[in-house]
Amino acid sequence: MIKEFRLPDLGEGLTESEILSWKVAVGDTVSLNQVIAEVETAKAVVELPSPFAGVIRELHEQPGTVVEVGKPIVSFEVADDAGPAPAGHAAPSQGVTPAGQAAAGEEPAAPKREPNLVGYGAVVESSGRPARRPRIFAPVVEPADAGSPVVEPADAGSPVVEPADAGSPVVEPAETMVREARAGVPSGDRPRSTPPVRKLARDLGVDLAVVPGTGPEGLITREDVREFLRQGSAGQPDAPAGQAPAGDGGERETRTPIKGVRKHTAAAMVSSAFTAPHATEFLTVDVTPTMELLAKLRGTRAFAGLKLTPLTLAAKAVLIALRRHPSLNSRWDEANQEIVTFNYVNLGVAAATPRGLTVPNIKDAHSLTLEQLAEALAVLADTARSGKTAPSDLSGGTMSITNIGVFGIDAGTPILNPGEAAILALGAVRSMPWEYRGEVALRQVMTLSLSFDHRLVDGEQGSRFLADVGAVLAEPGMVLTMV
Structure with missing residues (x-):
């Protein structure tokens, strides 16, 4: 029996994907859930598992082709009694009536859809053969x-x-x-x-x-x-x-x-820039105590082997400040005319990858210790650079951070990630003459740039939030007065 596998929706309502490479060839025998292709959505590179166990009979698309969701991409020859199985589940064992077929003595069941990863595949007739749709x-x-x-x-x-x-x-x-x-x-x-x-x-x-x-x-x-x-x-x-x-x-x-990640990023940024009224504030902070704390933490057993950077402590400062200023962790629901305030933080971190800008987020970052946050940031960065970020990790963010300091930039006006109320840009840490205890001294200085949606966040709320983040980075001991 020949089974067609149609490109599924790989998450978040994506309408197309590009075939990057095939991991199989015509004539190969594959098992259920074996990776058969690598595809790039508008957000990430995804490994596509096989929904059937059988023999590859035809590869409908060549690498480099952008394919619409629902289009056939590969045909399998499978055993007549091999029912479809969604990714992550075993195929039906012998003696089990396959989905979409009637048991003995019963009326034929109405056509059912075969599950294919995310969403559903081709409609199956009562005879068990896949329905053929004319190519348009x-x-x-x-x-x-x-x-x-x-x-x-x-x-x-x-x-x-x-x-x-x-x-x-x-x-x-x-x-x-x-x-x-x-x-x-x-x-x-x-x-x-x-x-x-x-x-x-x-x-x-x-x-x-x-x-x-x-x-x-x-x-x-x-x-x-x-x-x-x-x-x-x-x-x-x-x-x-x-x-x-x-x-x-x-x-x-x-x-x-213009395709893939670049196409998605462009559409998202245009939508954000012309939908949410942006306001940006700047604060320059003496972060010498934070840099000294980082040096101490790197020498402790708890953080041995973990990559600690100013981003780690800045992310923790943001999570602490969000508890005191929840309006920056909210969303404008235009359809329902409501402001949705989140009681959790999915912290987005902008990542520059070979395929373009992505903003994966750390789920429930508010509940993580500093050690767990450092580990999560390291995993996020490695996964993003390799292009393996899952679509689910690129959605659902509630606030974001972008570290422009790694490029030697001091400040900027970051554009909000769509659906979020605020984004904080971290500038480069520079040694500069600075007033310290009534004298001029060489100190480590950083500029923070906060952009926020002025529909959700008033100037006072944004200013107080930015001041709190700056206070923690200027004197980490201030955390004791905030929690």
């Missing part, structure tokens, strides 16, 4: 300029063909596109490529008809277009104005598709 191909519209949106085909993994005028919309009959998709090549002599590659070719004045493709089944890649330019092949049209002609030293610009 939408028209492909290529914009004339980079500022216009690109309408992708419904099946992003199928080859898309264009007429000679690449700027015109293309509408292919469904049966023609199905035939081409099954054959793996386009009809006629038109080259196989993807929308971003065709856009790049048009910008650089390259005729794809004369570009050899090195991708799967002759697919023309972005590197093929660039290599064609580097070689200065004969018959290539003149480069458009503003672009470097082939052979004169390379391209004058580089274009990168």
Whole structure:
């Protein structure tokens, strides 16, 4: 029996994911929950486990393809009595009636959905065979300029063909596109490529008809277009104005598709900036006592092997101050016209990763000791840098911290993480002349930048919160007066 596995919603209502790599090949035998692919959502890289035990019969999408949730990505050949099993559960044993099938003597059950990781998969007919849905191909519209949106085909993994005028919309009959998709090549002599590659070719004045493709089944890649330019092949049209002609030293610009983490971050920041009225306050603090405390703690047995940084103590100071100023740990519920104040803290920490900015959060950070908080921060940073942060850890934050000091920056105006009331930016710790006990001394100084949603937080509340954080960092013993 052939089973199709459709791309599931990997969390938080995400609508698409990019196939980064396949961990299996056609003909491989896989077990239930074996990792078969690595995909990138708008938030994180996720390992995709197999929902079936069986043999891989077809990989519907190539690495680098962005696939909509619900589209088939792989087909399995499984035993006829092998019922579906969600990830994390064993397959039904023999003698157990598979989901969606009627027991002997009973009326056939109504079609049921097979659980697939998150959400549900294809509808199964009473016969046990997966229902086949016709593949729908939408028209492909290529914009004339980079500022216009690109309408992708419904099946992003199928080859898309264009007429000679690449700027015109293309509408292919469904049966023609199905035939081409099954054959793996386009009809006629038109080259196989993807929308971003065709856009790049048009910008650089390259005729794809004369570009050899090195991708799967002759697919023309972005590197093929660039290599064609580097070689200065004969018959290539003149480069458009503003672009470097082939052979004169390379391209004058580089274009990168907006997708994955960068696309999600951009949308979130625009939404936040134009929804929540931001206000930002600054406080410069003598943190010499905090730096001295860090040095002492690093030498204790309790913190042996743990990475202690100013961020660790600043995070603890924030958690203490939030107890006294809960308005900074709240959310504006526009739909219900309510202010939701959280009685817990899921502390977000902005992390710069190779794939872009992410803000994973530490769940229930308010309940952690300083030692537990240091360990949680280390795990969060390592997981984010490796791109393995789970989607659940990227949602549900209640307040965030961003450590811009690691880049040598003193202050800034951070943008709120959507749905949160405040974000604190930590500046660099610098040795500076500072007034200390009536004299000028060389002290360790840091600037704190607090941005908050002025719908939720008044200037007084934001100022008092920032002053409390600064007081703890200026004199850690002040904690005794706050708890």
